[in-house]
Amino acid sequence: MNSQLASAAVSRLTRSIIVVFGVVTIVFLMSRATGDPVSFLAPIETTAAEIEEIKDKLGLNDPLIEQYGRFLGDVVQLDFGTSFRANRPATDVVRERVVSTVLLGVAALIFAFSIGIPLGIIAAVRRGGVVDLIARIFALIGQAVPNFWLGLMLILFLAVNFDWLPTGGRVGNTSIILPAITLGSFPAAAVMRFTRSAMLDTLQQDYIRTARAKGLTEGNVIRKHALRNSMLAVVTLLGLQVGTILSGSIVVETVFAWPGLGRLIIQSIIATDFPVVQAAVIMTSIWIVFVNFVVDVSYSFLDPRIRTGAG
Amino acid sequence: MDVPVLSDPQQARRRRLRVRSPKTFGFTVGFLVFFVFIGLAGPSITPDDPNALNLVGRLQPPSFDGGTSEHLLGTDELGRDTLSRLIHGTRVSLTAIVFVIPLATLIGSLAGLLAGWFGGWTSRVIMALVDLQLALPAILVAVFLAAIWGPSLRNVVIVLVFALWATWARIVRGETLALKEREFIIAARTIGASDPRIMIRHLLPSLLNSIVILATLNVATVVIAEAGLSFLGVGVAQDTISWGAMISQGRDLLSVAWWLVTVPGIAIISVSLVVNIFGDWMRDFLDPTLRNAR
Numbered sequence: 389m390n391s392q393l394a395s396a397a398v399s400r401l402t403r404s405i406i407v408v409f410g411v412v413t414i415v416f417l418m419s420r421a422t423g424d425p426v427s428f429l430a431p432i433e434t435t436a437a438e439i440e441e442i443k444d445k446l447g448l449n450d451p452l453i454e455q456y457g458r459f460l461g462d463v464v465q466l467d468f469g470t471s472f473r474a475n476r477p478a479t480d481v482v483r484e485r486v487v488s489t490v491l492l493g494v495a496a497l498i499f500a501f502s503i504g505i506p507l508g509i510i511a512a513v514r515r516g517g518v519v520d521l522i523a524r525i526f527a528l529i530g531q532a533v534p535n536f537w538l539g540l541m542l543i544l545f546l547a548v549n550f551d552w553l554p555t556g557g558r559v560g561n562t563s564i565i566l567p568a569i570t571l572g573s574f575p576a577a578a579v580m581r582f583t584r585s586a587m588l589d590t591l592q593q594d595y596i597r598t599a600r601a602k603g604l605t606e607g608n609v610i611r612k613h614a615l616r617n618s619m620l621a622v623v624t625l626l627g628l629q630v631g632t633i634l635s636g637s638i639v640v641e642t643v644f645a646w647p648g649l650g651r652l653i654i655q656s657i658i659a660t661d662f663p664v665v666q667a668a669v670i671m672t673s674i675w676i677v678f679v680n681f682v683v684d685v686s687y688s689f690l691d692p693r694i695r696t697g698a699g
Numbered sequence: 700m701d702v703p704v705l706s707d708p709q710q711a712r713r714r715r716l717r718v719r720s721p722k723t724f725g726f727t728v729g730f731l732v733f734f735v736f737i738g739l740a741g742p743s744i745t746p747d748d749p750n751a752l753n754l755v756g757r758l759q760p761p762s763f764d765g766g767t768s769e770h771l772l773g774t775d776e777l778g779r780d781t782l783s784r785l786i787h788g789t790r791v792s793l794t795a796i797v798f799v800i801p802l803a804t805l806i807g808s809l810a811g812l813l814a815g816w817f818g819g820w821t822s823r824v825i826m827a828l829v830d831l832q833l834a835l836p837a838i839l840v841a842v843f844l845a846a847i848w849g850p851s852l853r854n855v856v857i858v859l860v861f862a863l864w865a866t867w868a869r870i871v872r873g874e875t876l877a878l879k880e881r882e883f884i885i886a887a888r889t890i891g892a893s894d895p896r897i898m899i900r901h902l903l904p905s906l907l908n909s910i911v912i913l914a915t916l917n918v919a920t921v922v923i924a925e926a927g928l929s930f931l932g933v934g935v936a937q938d939t940i941s942w943g944a945m946i947s948q949g950r951d952l953l954s955v956a957w958w959l960v961t962v963p964g965i966a967i968i969s970v971s972l973v974v975n976i977f978g979d980w981m982r983d984f985l986d987p988t989l990r991n992a993r
Contacts, residue, residue, distance in 0.1 A: 403827065403830060406827055406830075407827065407830045407831050407834050408834070410827065410828075410831040410834075411831065411834055411835050414831075414835065415843075418843045418844075418847065419843075421847050528972065528975060528976070529968075529972065531919065531971070531975055532919060532923075532967075532968045532971035532972040532975060533964075533968055533971075534923045534926050534927055534930075534943075534964070534967055534968075535927075536926075536927060536930050536943075536946070537926075537946060537960070537964040537967065537968075540946070540950060540953060540960050540964075541960075541961075541964070543953065544953050544954070544957060544960070548953065548954045631833060631834075631836060634836060635836030635837065635838045635839070638836075638838045638839075638842075638931070639838070639927055639930070639931060642931060643950075653839070653842060654842070654931060654932075654933075657842050657845065657846050657933070658932075660846065662846075665842070665843070665846070669835075669839045669842075669843070672836070672839065673834045673835055673836075673839075676833070676834050676836075677830075677834045680833070680834075
């Protein structure tokens with residue numbers, strides 16, 4: 389059994405590495421398609437010959453495949469070159485912003501799961517009841533409201549009109565509240581729907597009927613039997629949400645001027661700071677792949693049934 | 700506790716929906732026809748030129764909030780009529796839907812069908828591409844394309860097709876795998892039907908329901924995503940009027956002119972909400988087992 393688990397993990401790891409490799413390749417091709425950065429950067433009075441000389445020095449005139457090899461080597465060492473704007477290694481510029489984004493993402497996930505799971509459970513247990521109805525309306529609307537608009541409305545009502553919370557930036561402890569709610573609202577609806585349907589599925593199982601038949605109280609049936617088995621499915625959702633959170637944070641950080649990775653990416657694009665964009669995009673993707681890998685592997689630890697069907 | 704342990708929940712669900720659906724259906728279809736009409740007729744029914752500047756009449760509130768009846772939904776910081784811009788913005792959303800949904804449906808379904816039917820390396824390559832899509836958020840691709848070609852509606856279409864095709868690929872592959880074991884497919888194989896024939900004549904009709912359901916359920920995603928990209932400035936071109944771009948322009952005036960952000964937002968929400976309700980209805984009507992496809 390254990391060797392099976394190990395081989396499943398290895399095959400999953402291989403897949404993850406292939407994906408990261410694919411991302412790096414796409415980013416390389418895309419950034420070469422942008423044209424050469426030298427003509428962007430060099431002062432206007434630079435002659436064509438001088439530009440060629442700089443390109444030679446940077447290796448931009450080498451065959452594409454050679455450049456690609458060098459690029460791969462650099463990526464492995466997490467060396468993405470020097471930021472045009474900050475004049476420091478791009479990796480450092482990105483790394484400084486990671487903390488803010490992780491902080492925001494974790495806060496958003498906590499919000500999403502602490503709203504979504506209880507609501508989903510109650511909606512499933514009292515199916516057709518008031519909470520179920522409210523939860524379903526909440527989910528329906530949650531999927532129709534763009535998060536940047538929700539953010540602006542929260543700013544308008546809670547920060548501008550009532551002055552309860554800061555409108556943006558990362559100052560003090562309360563500044564994270566609005567961005568976290570904005571970022572967490574869509575995942576909250578997803579978590580709710582998922583928990584509800586997982587609970588409904590579980591409640592129809594034979595072992596739930598058995599638990600009831602042997603005279604357990606309804607509370608015990610739900611807590612000890614239904615809930616535990618449903619939560620397994622919710623774990624997978626965590627992996628999927630990480631991607632949603634990271635791409636959502638690009639928008640939300642822009643709305644709230646949150647000094648994280650997402651805002652950095654947008655600012656760097658505007659400033660044509662490609663090393664930073666490359667570093668941020670690749671590191672974000674690696675992060676998503678990594679989290680999904682961890683979730684997949686831990687999932688097969690939690691549920692012995694799916695160990696055999698890995699691949 | 701009123702949990703129906705012994706009754707068939709599937710049946711109960713269908714009974715409840717039958718009561719609910721005709722009214723919902725009528726309303727949603729009516730709204731969608733209206734949306735498409737506005738999108739098509741757009742430029743010829745706008746009360747004003749959406750780009751006409753009127754610096755004297757700038758930042759007028761909507762007529763129900765103290766403005767004049769000349770500008771029903773007020774004007775922006777350059778005196779341009781919000782209602783006219785809203786109507787023009789409909790076109791962008793509609794165009795995005797018209798291009799993205801068929802392309803993503805076609806590419807995704809084909810990929811899923813091939814992966815499911817042939818398995819082996821075909822499947823492995825296609826599923827690796829699906830994984831790749833999951834690891835590279837659409838916004839990042841949009842950012843890149845905007846940097847390469849400058850923002851444009853074409854980029855939006857490319858990005859959204861790239862972001863969405865995997866949904867079809869995953870579901871169609873799963874269903875093809877299940878169908879493969881069914882008697883009618885095995886029978887077709889036994890009598891020597893070719894691969895393309897089995898895929899088109901036997902598999903596709905059984906897959907069509909799910910494909911159509913996914914298409915409807917993703918329309919709102921396209922509307923919201925286009926608005927989001929345009930809001931960030933990596934969506935439509937600078938001079939194109941889109942709901943997302945309108946919100947982005949009105950953002951700095953949030954505390955002065957609430958309507959500039961609110962009005963296009965409500966347009967996005969109404970369209971998404973109605974399309975989603977319609978999609979849910981379609982799903983329940985065509986195939987109740989797909990409840991969690993999204």
